[in-house]
Amino acid sequence: MLKITKPTLVVNKEVCISNIRNMSEKAVRNQLRFRPHFKTHQSREIGNWFRDFGVRAITVSSVGMARYFAQAGWDDITIAFPVNVLEIGEINDLASSISLNILVENSAMLQLVKKSLKAKVGVYIEIDTGYYRSGVEINRVNQVDEMISLIRGHKLLEFKGFLTHTGQTYTTHSTDEIRVRHADSMMKMLSIKSYYSDIFPNIEVSLGDTPSCTLCDNFDGINEIRPGNFVFFDLMQEQLGVCSREEIAARVLCPVVSRHLSRNEFVMYGGAVHLSKEFIINGQSKRCYGAVGQCTYGHEAVAGDQTWVSGLSQEHGIIKADFDDIRHFTLGGVTEIIPVHSCLAADLAGHYITTEGEIIEKMGK
Amino acid sequence: MLKITKPTLVVNKEVCISNIRNMSEKAVRNQLRFRPHFKTHQSREIGNWFRDFGVRAITVSSVGMARYFAQAGWDDITIAFPVNVLEIGEINDLASSISLNILVENSAMLQLVKKSLKAKVGVYIEIDTGYYRSGVEINRVNQVDEMISLIRGHKLLEFKGFLTHTGQTYTTHSTDEIRVRHADSMMKMLSIKSYYSDIFPNIEVSLGDTPSCTLCDNFDGINEIRPGNFVFFDLMQEQLGVCSREEIAARVLCPVVSRHLSRNEFVMYGGAVHLSKEFIINGQSKRCYGAVGQCTYGHEAVAGDQTWVSGLSQEHGIIKADFDDIRHFTLGGVTEIIPVHSCLAADLAGHYITTEGEIIEKMGK
Numbered sequence: 001m002l003k004i005t006k007p008t009l010v011v012n013k014e015v016c017i018s019n020i021r022n023m024s025e026k027a028v029r030n031q032l033r034f035r036p037h038f039k040t041h042q043s044r045e046i047g048n049w050f051r052d053f054g055v056r057a058i059t060v061s062s063v064g065m066a067r068y069f070a071q072a073g074w075d076d077i078t079i080a081f082p083v084n085v086l087e088i089g090e091i092n093d094l095a096s097s098i099s100l101n102i103l104v105e106n107s108a109m110l111q112l113v114k115k116s117l118k119a120k121v122g123v124y125i126e127i128d129t130g131y132y133r134s135g136v137e138i139n140r141v142n143q144v145d146e147m148i149s150l151i152r153g154h155k156l157l158e159f160k161g162f163l164t165h166t167g168q169t170y171t172t173h174s175t176d177e178i179r180v181r182h183a184d185s186m187m188k189m190l191s192i193k194s195y196y197s198d199i200f201p202n203i204e205v206s207l208g209d210t211p212s213c214t215l216c217d218n219f220d221g222i223n224e225i226r227p228g229n230f231v232f233f234d235l236m237q238e239q240l241g242v243c244s245r246e247e248i249a250a251r252v253l254c255p256v257v258s259r260h261l262s263r264n265e266f267v268m269y270g271g272a273v274h275l276s277k278e279f280i281i282n283g284q285s286k287r288c289y290g291a292v293g294q295c296t297y298g299h300e301a302v303a304g305d306q307t308w309v310s311g312l313s314q315e316h317g318i319i320k321a322d323f324d325d326i327r328h329f330t331l332g333g334v335t336e337i338i339p340v341h342s343c344l345a346a347d348l349a350g351h352y353i354t355t356e357g358e359i360i361e362k363m364g365k
Numbered sequence: 366m367l368k369i370t371k372p373t374l375v376v377n378k379e380v381c382i383s384n385i386r387n388m389s390e391k392a393v394r395n396q397l398r399f400r401p402h403f404k405t406h407q408s409r410e411i412g413n414w415f416r417d418f419g420v421r422a423i424t425v426s427s428v429g430m431a432r433y434f435a436q437a438g439w440d441d442i443t444i445a446f447p448v449n450v451l452e453i454g455e456i457n458d459l460a461s462s463i464s465l466n467i468l469v470e471n472s473a474m475l476q477l478v479k480k481s482l483k484a485k486v487g488v489y490i491e492i493d494t495g496y497y498r499s500g501v502e503i504n505r506v507n508q509v510d511e512m513i514s515l516i517r518g519h520k521l522l523e524f525k526g527f528l529t530h531t532g533q534t535y536t537t538h539s540t541d542e543i544r545v546r547h548a549d550s551m552m553k554m555l556s557i558k559s560y561y562s563d564i565f566p567n568i569e570v571s572l573g574d575t576p577s578c579t580l581c582d583n584f585d586g587i588n589e590i591r592p593g594n595f596v597f598f599d600l601m602q603e604q605l606g607v608c609s610r611e612e613i614a615a616r617v618l619c620p621v622v623s624r625h626l627s628r629n630e631f632v633m634y635g636g637a638v639h640l641s642k643e644f645i646i647n648g649q650s651k652r653c654y655g656a657v658g659q660c661t662y663g664h665e666a667v668a669g670d671q672t673w674v675s676g677l678s679q680e681h682g683i684i685k686a687d688f689d690d691i692r693h694f695t696l697g698g699v700t701e702i703i704p705v706h707s708c709l710a711a712d713l714a715g716h717y718i719t720t721e722g723e724i725i726e727k728m729g730k
Contacts, residue, residue: 005451006429039679061680062634064371081680082622084634085697086370106623108696133681134623134632167678257447258471258499267499269427269449273712277642313532314404314708315426315446316498331473332450343679347638348713350730365715365730 002357004253004334007274009349011232011360016249017049019230023213024053030219035059035078037208037228040343043352043362044072046231059208059226063087063094068363070098079103080163080208080226082126082134085112095119101160105135107146120156124163124206127192129185131167138188141195148196161204161223162192169211175241182212190221211242232342235291239280250342250352251293253334254317264321266329270337271315276344282308290337292319309337367722369618369699372639374714376597376725381614382414384595388578389418395584400424400443402573402593405708408717408727409437411596424573424591428452428459433728435463444468445528445573445591447491447499450477460484466525470500472511485521489528489571492557494550496532503553506560513561526569526588527557534576540606547577555586576607597707600656604645615707615717616658618699619682629686631694635702636680641709647673655702657684674702 002010020036027034034054038047039061047058047069057076060066066077067090078101083091091113094100101122104110125147128135136143151157166185169178189205196203204223207213213227214237232250233243254270275290282288283305290309306322317337321329329335339345346352352360367375385401392399399419403412404426412423412434422441425431431442432455443466448456456478459465466487469475490512493500501508516522531550534543554570561568569588572578578592579602597615598608619635640655647653648670655674671687682702686694694700704710711717717725 005455006427006449062371081634082632084371084620084622086620086699090370106696109622112697132625132628132630133676133678133683137625137627255449255451257449257474260497260502262502263497265497267447269446272641272643272709276637277709278637311498313498314712318498331471332477334451344637344642347679348730365713 002253002353002355005255007252007254007270009345009352010251010253011046011352011354012249012251013354013356013358015247016046016231019233019247019249020050020053023227023230024050024055026213027225030222032219032222033057033224035206035224035226036231037061037080037226038069039065040228040231041346041362042068043360044069045360047072047074059228063090065363066094066100070094075099077101078122078124078163078206078226080165082106083109083113085109085116088113088116091121092116092118095121103163104147107143107150110147110150114150114154114157117156120158122158122160123151124160127162127164127189129164129166129168129188130181131165133165133167135164138192144192159200159203161200161206162189163206163208164189165208166212167209169209170236170240172211172240175215178211178215178240178242182216183218185212186218186222193221210237211240214242229343232346234342235288235338235340236278236280245293245338248338248342250339250346252290252337252339252345254337256329256331256333256335259326259329259331261326264323264326265310266319266321266335268317268319268335268337269315270317272312273314274345274348275309275312275317275337275339276341276348277312278341278344280340286310286320288340289317290339292325293336293338367618367718367720369620372617372619372635374710374717375616375618376411376717376719377614377616378719378721378723380612381411381596384598384612384614385415385418388592388595389415389420391578392590395587397584397587398422398589400571400589400591401596402426402445402591403434404430405593405596406711406727407433408725409434410725412437412439424593428455430728431459431465435459440464442466443487443489443528443571443591445530447471448474448478450474450481453478453481456486457481457483460486468528469512472508472515475512475515479515479519479522482521485523487523487525488516489525492527492529492554494529494531494553495546496530498530498532500529503557509557524565524568526565526571527554528571528573529554530573531577532574534574535601535605537576537605540580543576543580543605543607547581548583550577551583551587558586575602576605579607594708597711599707600653600703600705601643601645610658610703613703613707615704615711617655617702617704617710619702621694621696621698621700624691624694624696626691629688629691630675631684631686631700633682633684633700633702634680635682637677638679639710639713640674640677640682640702640704641706641713642677643706643709645705651675651685653705654682655704657690658701658703
């Protein structure tokens, strides 16, 4: 049994590796390069679990994360965030030692980067197919043309193709809706690929989100997938219908420090600095900052859907409990919280431990 | 000029020290012990800034934070979080080397702690005056009696008095409402103090929240204040009417990486892992994850109230900009974000820098 004394992110290694296996096999089945996004776990050790499945190329969300994984031996990395010229020094350093891909989505930044670039990088143009976060909107062909003309003929810039994040799958209300958004995004990406493939016969299309990559089966014409969250999954993915409770590999174990029976509430040691303030709206139309899972660490709770984390301050978490669940919470015991957004909960942890008690180091702040 | 390349929490030392001075002088004026809460900054260096104002006793929110500040030379620390028996080993270690106060709010946990306690600790009973987070509700006198009888006569437990956090000031809509909540909470605390002062003539009352401590002037009968957030303040405090924009000492400086003029939006490098997902509802009835401040770091923006951080993902931040503000955002420049909740933004930072470029170390994860 794990000795938990304070909020601790516990990874079920078996579940995690099964999630990696499933996504890896899907990539093989669909002849896709599997370039997993490592921003979810930020751990060289969990990164190594991917190597057994033949993964050699990865995605990260920051230059610092690229450096961390390059030091861990990864030599083919895409930084899937619009390139930031202020970090050009670090980008040059990295690009001189590994195969580095950057993301561009506007000509102005691309011109700034060109001026200071000193080593060869691969370039993806980020396309926005309807998420409206970053990326050039799919219909702005002359902006794409302008970027391509800036890339062509520059000896340090190698045009790789088009990349998108279909983040619009995160605001859906059914798995059918996720499939439709994926199909729409894919269709748009294949159009632009086809439009430019006379000039660039080898250009690629890279897609990324966990909902599409997990649920959808048609990837014809796509070259690469970059899902990240699937490694742990979380409550948000469960609510979207993307994963089952059993597939969620991350838990935050939190000591129970107080109970307030008159209002069916418990206080746990576990707050916004452990779980993040990300919430979903639950079946009771309330903000839910975490679900309470089956716990084998000091109490026997199998909490129902009427029991959830209803509030978080910096270190306190409030659990609203169904009356029938109350007996499962023991002062001096530990409760198991299923995070709403595992990427953010993992980012907040100094390290993880596995259900077997093995410590897993991760990137620091 | 600061060289900013990625999201960085910048502390205006002058403003910060002025905030410390104001609160410190208020404590002196009201004959209160000033025991500031160090959970906001988590930094030994910023802790030292308090020493010049005669501060010798501090508050923290976790055992780990108590250890960090004990190592930095602080020897009178209250852990203002309901005691967690699972950490009794560390509590014993600390209590044997410094003057440590713990918080209890239920008999069951107190009994567990008594069994394993090996060094002398001061004990405050946490009272709930209407925040409904932790603490024994003020009217449950027999629960308080039960705890006191468990404390009395135990040679390692010294009863110090009653402590509350008037967190209900954070859901107010006017400064008058804050004053009323403070008066109500204070009146309740003085009643319970008076009820027990025959038996314990030296018991104390400790109050804590930044809104009350900043705005209110009547602390008659109170012994100690424990505000924390005031050291930096933030957008939430500004919205409550507790501080002015000029008193906010923390900014997160974020590179501007993209602009989408068709929708008046900018993308900055700065997301939930830098600012947290805490939001306020702004004047446009929208979720606001940060305000855009006057910036002297690469552009000249003085952004109006129509310009705000409208969305955050892990590393991306979206700024919705008033058309007139657009000219202030430069690709390759840096924008200045005023965090909604400085405690959480500070917790997410690996270190801070001052406006003069001095690096400020802080507690790690």
